[in-house]
Every structure is written in structure tokens, then in C-alpha cells.
Amino acid sequence: MSTVATSLLNQPREVERLVAGQPTSDGAGVKLNRVLTNQLQRRLDPFLMLDHFGTDNPDDYIAGFPDHPHRGFETITYMLNGRMRHRDSAGNEGLISDGGVQWMTTGRGVIHSETPEQNEGRMAGFQLWLNLPGKAKMCEPWYRDITAPEVPEFEHNGVKVRVIAGASHGVAGAVQRDATEPLYLDLHFAPGARFEQLLPPEFNAFAYVYEGGLKFESGCLVPTGRMAILANTPGSDGVRLQAGEQPTRALLIAGKPLGEPIAQYGPFVMNTEAELVQAVRDFQSGRFA
Incomplete structure (x- = not known):
């Protein structure tokens, strides 16, 4: 773990609005908070969904x-606590546990399952859906397990930074994507610590606080369980985040918008309604991997 110098911003972004998310359940009744919903997909293109799950009650997971x-996008599961087994129709199998990441490109179609490998204790983490460009939606499925030690980390003025995707302060993340250039950081703040990240002004970006709280220079406070959508201010060069008076943990996620039509039917995300109809037919005909 190394220490890097502070990056200086000329015009940091401010908060456009705060989002609380929607309590829901998925799978076979797993309880979660859907932070990035369908209504925000165009605003936060290329991201389609963010779920936050966290409970000590085994009945919830x-x-x-x-x-x-699934067809047409990528799923990124980041496990904070617990153990989850993945199996899919392309023959992939893996186990993600504390601090690990599962990155799956569903491409032209895959059938998979995610099963807890624990009967007690805490299960917590996130699942992010990242869209694929139209030309890549029918690519071959791809899968990778990334263990906790494989996620690059560095220290930045009282902030531990885990770089899941993209790059931060010269440290490359575990995964890179050319079309959407996603940045996915898990930030662990000491009380009052500040973190700055350069971002192209056209990138859509948000921060999600899952412990503690963040504050912005405008006076906006982002409490636990809230997502701050960051304004795409012309001329902005990045974001400055500062923890409040308690230790804080937050995700910073940003990406290059695709600017393409989004047609979704549950687990299928394509560009047109006709492509959705074909996806359903292919699934029903057993043509997925």
C-alpha cells in the first residue's frame, strides 16, 4: 500500500440531487435496497442498476x-461480508467472499445462479449493472472472480481507496473497459478526511454512502443510505468528497455515457423492442450459453 499526493481540482462537481433508493426483494426473496432504479438509467448512463444488500438475518438472504x-450488459457484484457461490450455463463457477468482486459480461446470453454459502452471520455487498454498447451486446459471455487481495489499494490522506475498475491517482483498477471507461472506487474515510478524483465533465457520476456521511463545500450533507448524483457542470474537472465527524465508507462510480437507446425487459437489456422479443425467444428456445 502506497501513499500518493493530493490531486488539485479547479472546479469540483456539486450534488445535483440525493436519492434514497427503494426497499425491494429479488431472486428467491433476498431483501435489498435498489439505489439506482430504471427511472435513473438515462441520467446515469451507462449504469443500469445498483442494489445494496446487507443484513445479519439469514432469512433475508x-x-x-x-x-x-441475462443478456446485453455486465453485472459487477462486490461482496463486503459473506460468501456467495456463482454457477452459470457457460461452465463458470466461483466463490466471492469478503472484499472480493465477481465481474460477468452476459453478452448474448447466460443463465446463472448466486447461492449463499453460509447459514448465519452477515451478508452485505452491492450489485451494479453496467450497460454494453449495441455492437457488443451479442458478444460471448465472460466471467472473472477477483479476490480481495487482487483489488488494488492505496492510501490518500486518510482515505483507503480500493480500485475495482478504472484508475485513480495513477493506480489501475482490477478491470478496464474501453467503451464505458467505468470508474468504481470503494473509499474508506477517516473522520474529516478528504478525497479528490479527476473526472471528465461528460462522465455521469454518483457517490453512495453506506457508512457514516459525506459533506460538500456547498453545504450538502449525504447521510448513510443515500446516493448523491453529481452535476455534469461544464468545465468541471472532478469531484471532492469529505467525510463528516465519523469514519465513512462510500462508493464513487462514474462512466462514459453510451448515448444509445435502452430497451429493457427484466433481465434483458437491448437497444430495441425487436431485440428484446428475440432475446425472450432465444431464452425460451434454449439458445443461451
Whole structure:
């Protein structure tokens, strides 16, 4: 773990609005908070969904996510606590545990399951959906397990930074994507610590606080369980985040918008309604991997 110098911003972004998310359940009744919903997909292009799950009650997670299909996007599961087994129709299998990441490109179609490998204790983490460009939606499925030690980390003025995707202060993340250039950081703040990240002004970006709280120079406070959508201010060069008076943990996520039509039917995300109809037909005909 190394220490890097502070990056200086000329015009940091401010908060456009705060989002609380919607309590819901998915899979076989797993309880979660859907932070990035369908209504925000165009505003936060290329990101389609962000779910936050976290509970000490096994009844909230034990049934997991039985076999279900996907086509046309990528899923990124980041496990804070617990153990989850992945199996899919392309022959991939893996186990993610504390601090690990599962990155899956569903491409032309895959059927997979996610099953908890624990009967007690805490299960917590996130699942992010990242869109694929139209030309890549029918690519071959791809899968990678990234263990906690494989996620690059560095220290930045009282902030531990885990770089899941993209790059921060010269440290490359575990995964890179050319089309959407996603940045996915997990930030662990000491009380009052400040973190700055350069961002192209056209990138859509948000911060989600899952412990403690963040504050912005405008006076905006972002408490636990809230997502701050960051304004795309012309001429802005990045974001400055500062923890409040308690230790804080937050995700900073940003990406290059695709600017393409979004047509979604549950686990299928394509560009047109006709492509959705074909996806359903292909799934029903057993043509997924």
C-alpha cells in the first residue's frame, strides 16, 4: 500500500440531487435496497442498476438467487461480508467472499445462479449493472472472480481507496473497459478526511454512502443510505468528497455515457423492442450459453 499526493481540482462537481433508493426483494426473496432504479438509467448512463444488500438475518438472504437469465450488459457484484457461490450455463463457477468482486459480461446470453454459502452471520455487498454498447451486446459471455487481495489499494490522506475498475491517482483498477471507461472506487474515510478524483465533465457520476456521511463545500450533507448524483457542470474537472465527524465508507462510480437507446425487459437489456422479443425467444428456445 502506497501513499500518493493530493490531486488539485479547479472546479469540483456539486450534488445535483440525493436519492434514497427503494426497499425491494429479488431472486428467491433476498431483501435489498435498489439505489439506482430504471427511472435513473438515462441520467446515469451507462449504469443500469445498483442494489445494496446487507443484513445479519439469514432469512433475508439464505434462498439466494436461483437460475435466471441475462443478456446485453455486465453485472459487477462486490461482496463486503459473506460468501456467495456463482454457477452459470457457460461452465463458470466461483466463490466471492469478503472484499472480493465477481465481474460477468452476459453478452448474448447466460443463465446463472448466486447461492449463499453460509447459514448465519452477515451478508452485505452491492450489485451494479453496467450497460454494453449495441455492437457488443451479442458478444460471448465472460466471467472473472477477483479476490480481495487482487483489488488494488492505496492510501490518500486518510482515505483507503480500493480500485475495482478504472484508475485513480495513477493506480489501475482490477478491470478496464474501453467503451464505458467505468470508474468504481470503494473509499474508506477517516473522520474529516478528504478525497479528490479527476473526472471528465461528460462522465455521469454518483457517490453512495453506506457508512457514516459525506459533506460538500456547498453545504450538502449525504447521510448513510443515500446516493448523491453529481452535476455534469461544464468545465468541471472532478469531484471532492469529505467525510463528516465519523469514519465513512462510500462508493464513487462514474462512466462514459453510451448515448444509445435502452430497451429493457427484466433481465434483458437491448437497444430495441425487436431485440428484446428475440432475446425472450432465444431464452425460451434454449439458445443461451
